[in-house]
Amino acid sequence: MKNIWIIDHYSSEPQYGGISRQYDFAMELAKRDYNVVVLASSFSHFTHSYISNEPIMYSDVNEKVHYVYIKTTEYQSNGGRKRAKGMFDFFYGVKRYESSIAQRYGRPDVVEGCSVHPLAWSAAYWVSRKYKVRFCAEIRDLWPKFWIDAGIKKKYDPMCLFFGAIEKRAFKHADRIIYSMSRGDKYICDERGVCREKTYLIGQPMDCDRFDENSKKFNMVPQNIRDFMEDSFVCTFAGYFIMYEGVFVMLEAAKILLEKGLPIKMVLVGSGEAREEMLDYVKTNKLENVMIGERISKEAIPALLSQSDICMAHLEIKDHKEACQYGTSKNKINEYLYSGACTLYGFMHKDEFVGKSGGGFIFEPYNAKSLAEYIEYIYNMPENERHTMGEKGRKYIRENHSADALTDKLEEAFFGN
Numbered sequence: 268m269k270n271i272w273i274i275d276h277y278s279s280e281p282q283y284g285g286i287s288r289q290y291d292f293a294m295e296l297a298k299r300d301y302n303v304v305v306l307a308s309s310f311s312h313f314t315h316s317y318i319s320n321e322p323i324m325y326s327d328v329n330e331k332v333h334y335v336y337i338k339t340t341e342y343q344s345n346g347g348r349k350r351a352k353g354m355f356d357f358f359y360g361v362k363r364y365e366s367s368i369a370q371r372y373g374r375p376d377v378v379e380g381c382s383v384h385p386l387a388w389s390a391a392y393w394v395s396r397k398y399k400v401r402f403c404a405e406i407r408d409l410w411p412k413f414w415i416d417a418g419i420k421k422k423y424d425p426m427c428l429f430f431g432a433i434e435k436r437a438f439k440h441a442d443r444i445i446y447s448m449s450r451g452d453k454y455i456c457d458e459r460g461v462c463r464e465k466t467y468l469i470g471q472p473m474d475c476d477r478f479d480e481n482s483k484k485f486n487m488v489p490q491n492i493r494d495f496m497e498d499s500f501v502c503t504f505a506g507y508f509i510m511y512e513g514v515f516v517m518l519e520a521a522k523i524l525l526e527k528g529l530p531i532k533m534v535l536v537g538s539g540e541a542r543e544e545m546l547d548y549v550k551t552n553k554l555e556n557v558m559i560g561e562r563i564s565k566e567a568i569p570a571l572l573s574q575s576d577i578c579m580a581h582l583e584i585k586d587h588k589e590a591c592q593y594g595t596s597k598n599k600i601n602e603y604l605y606s607g608a609c610t611l612y613g614f615m616h617k618d619e620f621v622g623k624s625g626g627g628f629i630f631e632p633y634n635a636k637s638l639a640e641y642i643e644y645i646y647n648m649p650e651n652e653r654h655t656m657g658e659k660g661r662k663y664i665r666e667n668h669s670a671d672a673l674t675d676k677l678e679e680a681f682f683g684n
Contacts, residue, residue, distance in 0.1 A: 268331075270373045271296060271303045271681060274391045275381035275405075276357045278307040280326065280334055281477075283318050284565050285311055288407075288598070289381070290328075291472040295674040297331035304372045306390075308357050309336035315343055323364050325371065335368055337361065351426075354384045361390040365397070374398050377681045379445070380437075381405040385430050388437040403680055404441035407596050409454060410434070417590035435459075443680045445469050449594030449619065467680045472670040473601040478569045482606070485574060487567035492534060495558045496574060499532045500646055503575035503608070505568055506599055508539030508559075513581020513613050515541070518548050519635030521557045524642060531646055533579075536560040536571065572606035576653065577645055580621075581613035583632035588615050595619060601668050603627075604660035609645050609653055611638060620667070626660020 273293070279285030285307070293303040309319045318324070318336055326334040337360035342349035369375070377400055380391025388404050395402035411427035411434075414420040420427050438444065438459055444466045446455060451468065455461045485493065502521075508514050514535060521533045533556060535545070542559070549557050563571065572578055580600055584590040595614065600621060603610040610627030612619065613634070621627045630637040645653060666672065 268300055268302050269376040271301050272375040272378045274306045274361060274387050276308050276387050277312050277383055278305055281565055283311055284313045288471060291474045291670045292674055292677055293332045295670040302331050304333045304335060306335045306361055308339045310339050310341050333372055337364060354386045358386040358390045362393060365394050375400055377401045379403040379405055383408045385410055385433040389433055392440055401442045402440060403443040403445060404437045405445040407447050413590055417584045417587045445680055447471060447596040451593050454593050467676055469673050469676045470668055471596060471598045471601050472673045473605055473664050473668045474670050475605060475665055478605055481566050481569040482573040485570040488571050492560050501575045502533045502577040502579055502642055503572060504535045504579045506537050508537050508541040508545055511584050514545055516581060516633055516635045516638055517579055520639040521554055522552050523639040525554060525556050531642060533557045536563050538562040572602060572608060575608045577642060578603035578606060578608045578610050581632060583615060591615055601664055605664040607657035607661055609656050610660060611641050624660050624663035626656055626663060
């Protein structure tokens, strides 16, 4: 039985609220008789709390799937120095504990390092060289390219130069490069000169069976939200309360719909820096058709989405649309489409898979009027047409983004010639 090591700072088991991509892949790989070890941080980027306070914590999901949580520096600001220190903690923690991990679970036959932050690549490359095995670099966010395009940092900022050097090294030494954004090859291959033969587009996996099971658990959704949604036409957003996620576009659309006298409600659940300003907007504009809820558990999200009529998403950096030019890699889009609700997505590329799937529509980013018009259009649809649209979204995800379908590609990247 071959051993796969996946080094991903931000991964976790679903009950801890982290990114479930590696968990979903690990569970599917285990069905194919692989042993999978996921190395992650014990400090959650999403809850800003520790999963464990121990220097290292081993968690055996089953006999073939194992999580190893390495303690890193805590932080409350996603852009602060402590977060940067946590990245280095993770890199050095992997190097410190890899021997004991290998002794416990077996030496790796392939090692994958997963950005968001590129130091995970460096850790994976170091481990792969030690054991003389294939090194795969996975890209989910283009650092530092995104920072520069979004106007967050200048091209010659020391952090951009540092991470740019790591990226160059990873692209050079990786045996395989896996990317999850739909147009990622335009950067990796066309701009950075990486050979296409060693790149693999593998989007976000969806554990459809787990989603279906959790969609039945509406009692996990807070009672006040359930009461607000009862017997109503509901548009839902679940995620970060931040400008580029379009939360104020959604609130402006809610205001337009309220002024038209349409009986349509909006539920926005999550957390983030814009929360207080959002609450002020709702209060000032007397938006009784809007509820802004707290972040809810990941296991409760499927039930919330499945009880909604429309799911809303948005991605564009204001005045820096080039930051999103390489496509999207948002797990929530899979969940939205698979929920059976109609999906509305504010995005620059009209051919993004929300539109291609038939399960929703792409609207112009930062255009509340456009969003409101699409909501009204879907509201006025015959119920059977809305149902058909929802079923098209579910079918598209099952066929193209199920964990089973995407693991075929991942297995080829890990062990193909």
